[in-house]
Amino acid sequence: MYNNYIFDLYGTLVDINTDEDNPMLWDKLSMFYSFKGAKYSKEELKKSYQNKVKKELSLIKNTNFPDFPLDKVFLSLYEEKGVKVSKDTVLDTAHMFRILSIKYLRLYDGVIEFLEELKRKNKKIYLLSNAQSLFTAYEMKVLDIEKYFDGIIFSADLGICKPDGQFYNAILHKFNLNKKNSIMIGNDSLCDIEGAFNCGLDSLYIHSNLSPDVNSELKSTYSILDGDFKKVSSMILK
Template sequence: MILLTSDGITSPQLEEEIKKSLVPISRRAALVTTASCRYKEKDHNVPVLSALMRRFGLEPECVDVEFQDATFLLAYDVVILMGGNPFYLRKHLKKWKNSLEVLTELANRHVLIGISAGSMVLGDTMEFACQIEPGGIEEVGENVDCSGFGIVPLNIMPHYLAYLTAYEQTKEILESYEEETGRKICTINDGDGIIISQAGKKGRYIKDERYTPIVAPDMPEYQAYFFDLYGTLIDIHTEEGDHELWEFMAKYYAYKGAKYGSWELRWRYGALIHDEEERLLHENPKQIPEPQVERVFMRLYEEKGVRVSIQEAVDAAQVFRSFSLRYVRLYYGAKELLAHLKKKDKKLYVLSNAQQVFTASELRYLGIYDYFDKVCLSSDYHCKKPDAAYFKALLTSEGLDPAKVMMIGNSEYDDIRTAKALGMGACYIHSNLSPEGETANCDIVMRAMDLPSLEKILCREAHLA
């Protein structure tokens, strides 16, 4: 039996398929770590897979075909080709003359599991992956062979939804490749898998039911939507603790005559953020304070006796943001969701815990600013979610009936609780930026980031049940 997965054996359905096919003889499982060329047996998936194999009554062992003929894999009941660099894995499997025969035997008489790169090498080709992420080839070297082993009559693209967000041209590249070559690409999302009984046979797709959206059967059609941004429409990663950031900012301030050591600047920045929060809390003890970060950058100049304009403080804040930013991008389907809702004459608003000097520019850069009837950022209101005052300020200024408005966000604490308490509708999206293990009880629960599915639900193009 062959199981092709994107991120491993992560659902009860996939575990059950393995149990049904497993015939323990040696009671051993091989975790082939070759593709994880930087980490090998220290790969973060090893402990998870080892624990799972033990639950199946098998003793897991980390093995590496980079240094050992693949024949030894036939001694194991289960062989797992782990994720990493598919070209690196293919290179070291191919150098053993009997690799194709061994993999075929494993597929027909044992349990052969592919995870990400491990799934890709079992297909016919990996040419399309070269166009999406060429770095994988560069890691292996020149003259890389992009062919697979052809154990399964498929060309596998794992982590599909994640790649659509991370690499904007993914869908276009895959469609173009299919059109030019006539080869169909089979995409797999995280949590899902493809079961194939034997080498060369067709498979069946198994979807992780845990990620299926939960929709209240009596959910009304809302007239307006409040959107959180980061973790809901926008995927972002910053490194504000990076020492190089603070060394750079110390030099930036020194050019203006404000001399700081990097550690001193970092400490004073944190202290002034706290001081601004205390000031706002003193002015309004009932609200959750949100300072304007440009005031902090202004005060950093003033502490060194340097007078600057507010624009120079804003410039310093934006330099800080740009240097600390690793990436900022839309989740796949974000723009299409907003466009479809606007086409249906819905009112769209931003209600986000964010700084005006950072986020307004990022919204324009990402091309979604103009979809919104109003953009509300917490720094402009001096308070933030989950403070009900922040929600009420937008509801009141726009003359909105809470019962006709839905809050959409990725935090049960910040977004969902207050919305429900105010009589609003609510949609919770569990994204990569949501707290681990968090969920919610509301109109819509998206148990994974999937904005195309949310679009169908909100625009009444999906079955609501």
């Protein structure tokens, strides 16, 4: 039925739990910055980080759903204290932040089996994710799933998130995808499903443990309301 399968990541393929308000995160991260010469208390670091994120988002005017690469903020936190660091240090800092925030990271049951099935049938697999490449690309390697994808686009790299149609058009144009034989698969009724609908794409909605409440008409072509990813194959792969 379809040749191109476009996936959301978190809540669709990957089950993740993070807590960026965990005091331990900010305590350890402030110590990491201090080790590098940028001395912060945990309270000061958290406040400065949040203010910088808000400022960066406010500067993006071409969309109602902005995003940006967070390495700008991690670098700016060093610069605020007059400390010069390498790109590798900024990346290590970002990874420290992310690792400290993660409670668990795992795939949903049936994900690998379905990706393998798609490959056996010579289907193309793409990822369209509201995510940071400096986090997510590495998490995909940890989970050993990056090898399955023929193309990946992260919102932070384009400055635009789903459900903005510009984000959907970016993957369609970059990989020359025909809408008629492509499908979006995701767990968010607004970002994944309504965004795809407005762009003219068929979609499959999976209501997972990470799905936001559905507060309006669900516009998906197919739906799995019990979160069972193992049902995806029989529903949309022929």
